[in-house]
Amino acid sequence: MEKFNTIISPAVPLSTENVDTDQIIPARFLKATTRDGFGDNLFRDWRFDKDDNPITSFCLEDSNYSGAIMVAGKNFGCGSSREHAAWAIHDYGFKVVICSAFADIFNNNALNNGLLPVTVSPEFLTKLFSAIENDNNATFKVDLENQFVEITTTGEKESFEINGYRKECLINGYDNVDFLISQKDNIAEYEANRA
Amino acid sequence: MGKTLFDKIYDNHVVSSIPDGPDVFYIDVQYIHEVTSPQAFTGLRERGLKVARPKQICATADHNVPTENQHLPISNDLSRHQVSTLVKNCDEFGIELYGMEHPFQGIVHVVGPELGVSQPGMTMVCGDSHTSTHGAFGAIAFGVGTSEVEQVMASQCLLQQRSKTMRVTVDGEIGKGVTAKDIVLYVISKVTAAGGTGYFIEFAGSAFTDLTMEGRMTVCNMSIEMGARGGLIAPDQTTFDYVEGRDFAPKGAEWDKKLAEWKTLKSDDDAIFDKEYKFDAANIEPMITYGTNPGMGVGITEKVPSANDIGAKSIKEIESFDKALDYMDFNVGETMMGKKVDYVFVGSCTNARIEDFREVAQIVKGRQKADNVIAWLVPGSKQVEKQIQDEGLAEIIEAAGFKIRQPGCSACLAMNDDKVPSGAYCVSTSNRNFEGRQGPGARTMLASPMTAAATAIAGVIANPADLI
Numbered sequence: 001m002e003k004f005n006t007i008i009s010p011a012v013p014l015s016t017e018n019v020d021t022d023q024i025i026p027a028r029f030l031k032a033t034t035r036d037g038f039g040d041n042l043f044r045d046w047r048f049d050k051d052d053n054p055i056t057s058f059c060l061e062d063s064n065y066s067g068a069i070m071v072a073g074k075n076f077g078c079g080s081s082r083e084h085a086a087w088a089i090h091d092y093g094f095k096v097v098i099c100s101a102f103a104d105i106f107n108n109n110a111l112n113n114g115l116l117p118v119t120v121s122p123e124f125l126t127k128l129f130s131a132i133e134n135d136n137n138a139t140f141k142v143d144l145e146n147q148f149v150e151i152t153t154t155g156e157k158e159s160f161e162i163n164g165y166r167k168e169c170l171i172n173g174y175d176n177v178d179f180l181i182s183q184k185d186n187i188a189e190y191e192a193n194r195a
Numbered sequence: 196m197g198k199t200l201f202d203k204i205y206d207n208h209v210v211s212s213i214p215d216g217p218d219v220f221y222i223d224v225q226y227i228h229e230v231t232s233p234q235a236f237t238g239l240r241e242r243g244l245k246v247a248r249p250k251q252i253c254a255t256a257d258h259n260v261p262t263e264n265q266h267l268p269i270s271n272d273l274s275r276h277q278v279s280t281l282v283k284n285c286d287e288f289g290i291e292l293y294g295m296e297h298p299f300q301g302i303v304h305v306v307g308p309e310l311g312v313s314q315p316g317m318t319m320v321c322g323d324s325h326t327s328t329h330g331a332f333g334a335i336a337f338g339v340g341t342s343e344v345e346q347v348m349a350s351q352c353l354l355q356q357r358s359k360t361m362r363v364t365v366d367g368e369i370g371k372g373v374t375a376k377d378i379v380l381y382v383i384s385k386v387t388a389a390g391g392t393g394y395f396i397e398f399a400g401s402a403f404t405d406l407t408m409e410g411r412m413t414v415c416n417m418s419i420e421m422g423a424r425g426g427l428i429a430p431d432q433t434t435f436d437y438v439e440g441r442d443f444a445p446k447g448a449e450w451d452k453k454l455a456e457w458k459t460l461k462s463d464d465d466a467i468f469d470k471e472y473k474f475d476a477a478n479i480e481p482m483i484t485y486g487t488n489p490g491m492g493v494g495i496t497e498k499v500p501s502a503n504d505i506g507a508k509s510i511k512e513i514e515s516f517d518k519a520l521d522y523m524d525f526n527v528g529e530t531m532m533g534k535k536v537d538y539v540f541v542g543s544c545t546n547a548r549i550e551d552f553r554e555v556a557q558i559v560k561g562r563q564k565a566d567n568v569i570a571w572l573v574p575g576s577k578q579v580e581k582q583i584q585d586e587g588l589a590e591i592i593e594a595a596g597f598k599i600r601q602p603g604c605s606a607c608l609a610m611n612d613d614k615v616p617s618g619a620y621c622v623s624t625s626n627r628n629f630e631g632r633q634g635p636g637a638r639t640m641l642a643s644p645m646t647a648a649a650t651a652i653a654g655v656i657a658n659p660a661d662l663i
Contacts, residue, residue, distance in 0.1 A: 081324040
């Protein structure tokens with residue numbers, strides 16, 4: 001997994017709440033057997049109309065917005081467990097999604113792919129949306145090491161929680177499979193004790 | 196202090212705990228299907244690993260399979276490739292597969308329980324959010340992503356953080372035409388689509404314990420629609436009677452030993468849950484959704500509510516509510532009953548078990564399907580399909596002008612040929628009414644099999660209580 005460094009970037013605002021993974025990547029695009037190329041179809045039906053013309057009122061097709069950070073409405077990533085949603089967001093170029101509450105499975109899927117889900121308070125989320133609304137070039141700093149998000153134009157900051165193990169994995173690009181394989185003997189012992 | 200059932204099962208499966216990190220959590224059974232497993236197998240191959248415990252994996256093909264002419268090759272190239280990749284992967288890694296031609300094939304969450312693979316006290320995962328279904332047996336079962344599928348394949352364990360616990364208690368008399376689906380849609384409408392995030396839910400009270408196993412599976416299946424990791428119901432005689440004698444159920448002395456263990460699986464009286472909800476079953480009528488998440492549900496005799504009625508406060512909440520109504524082309528204050536419907540779908544891992552088809556037969560018997568409705572009735576598995584024939588339900592259903600299709604996920608998720616066209620309205624027994632879930636632009640209204648059947652007869656949204 002790619003190592004995660006501090007990100008300073010403008011952000012793309014997607015204020016809709018309860019964005020489900022069927023919107024992030026519709027099921028008809030899940031027929032691939034590899035992890036690549038899902039970014040092209042990220043939010044397919046919100047980005048393009050029936051004739052494949054871009055819908056410029058949607059944030060990803062609105063030329064005012066760009067950046068490696070997505071700021072999203074509450075309960076982002078709900079619904080299907082498809083990891084393709086995290087792959088699509090990462091493949092498109094996002095490194096961070098900020099929200100006031102993530103769906104559990106999406107949160108894990110993001111962490112397993114070097115995409116940082118940052119949970120902030122509803123009040124701070126509103127400030128982030130306002131900052132983008134006031135200046136679409138405003139930049140935001142996401143510092144994983146020190147666990148905070150900063151609105152660089154105003155200096156306003158909020159810290160965020162992340163499990164220590166998960167943080168180590170992201171910063172160093174460690175992989176859970178390697179760790180679990182190293183636990184082979186413990187697992188075999190557990191099985192023997194249960195039998 | 197006492198322990199919850201969730202915590203008891205969880206504690207039994209902790210191999211070790213990482214300081215300031217997740218637990219190494221043992222998984223008894225992993226279910227796999229063709230959509231979320233290929234990249235996990237590729238990962239193993241790239242690392243030069245084998246599947247650690249192939250006998251603890253149960254595989255079937257469901258999402259991509261057509262529901263007609265299953266004897267022919269799948270016409271869509273990508274779907275056919277995905278299904279054949281599963282066949283190759285299972286073969287290479289020594290996993291038993293209930294594939295297209297197998298008499299056990301079906302939707303993974305229908306197949307596991309009916310084979311007796313899902314049992315009380317177990318931990319089960321699958322790369323599918325509706326794995327929560329198996330919690331009906333008094334087990335911890337939840338959906339995972341493909342990276343986690345690979346972790347379990349490689350080690351039979353998962354790195355897991357303990358969820359908080361919630362108890363939802365529903366007591367009281369169940370009304371006419373009210374089924375498991377209505378109870379759970381009612382609960383979701385109260386708890387909201389995000390209200391369960393971070394929790395594992397125990398369903399308690401007579402409204403749940405009176406249900407059959409099929410009904411309990413419907414309830415636990417939908418727990419993810421509240422955002423919960425999963426849901427479970429303490430096992431009791433109903434559970435034991437269901438499991439006993441099935442293909443993979445313990446037999447003989449092993450059965451007696453397991454049964455004694457399973458009888459201890461309940462929350463202690465003094466266990467404390469992080470959150471509790473209590474509802475009165477008498478307030479529940481057949482339910483239907485009007486919006487684009489499963490929390491947007493009302494009683495079938497009610498009207499489309501306003502954002503204010505459902506307690507939306509912030510501008511973002513109100514905007515999201517308006518966007519949903521706009522997508523559905525519904526207006527605040529409109530009556531749900533009598534609304535025009537184009538499609539009716541009975542199927543999916545939520546409602547494609549034998550009991551669901553018994554309920555459909557009960558409603559349509561001696562009646563005729565409305566001409567304006569296209570109805571898809573899709574059994575959850577080959578075994579359910581056979582049972583529909585054996586019990587004589589097919590005869591009743593076909594006499595009413597319906598056709599029974601072949602098993603698969605079908606119109607639940609627009610991944611195979613069964614798609615609802617843009618703008619069309621579908622009353623569906625599936626689990627999600629998200630935008631485009633049943634096809635780009637399709638408008639889904641979630642309901643029970645009885646409501647779906649009543650609607651197919653009336654040609655408009657109808658209350659099954661009026662037909663019983």
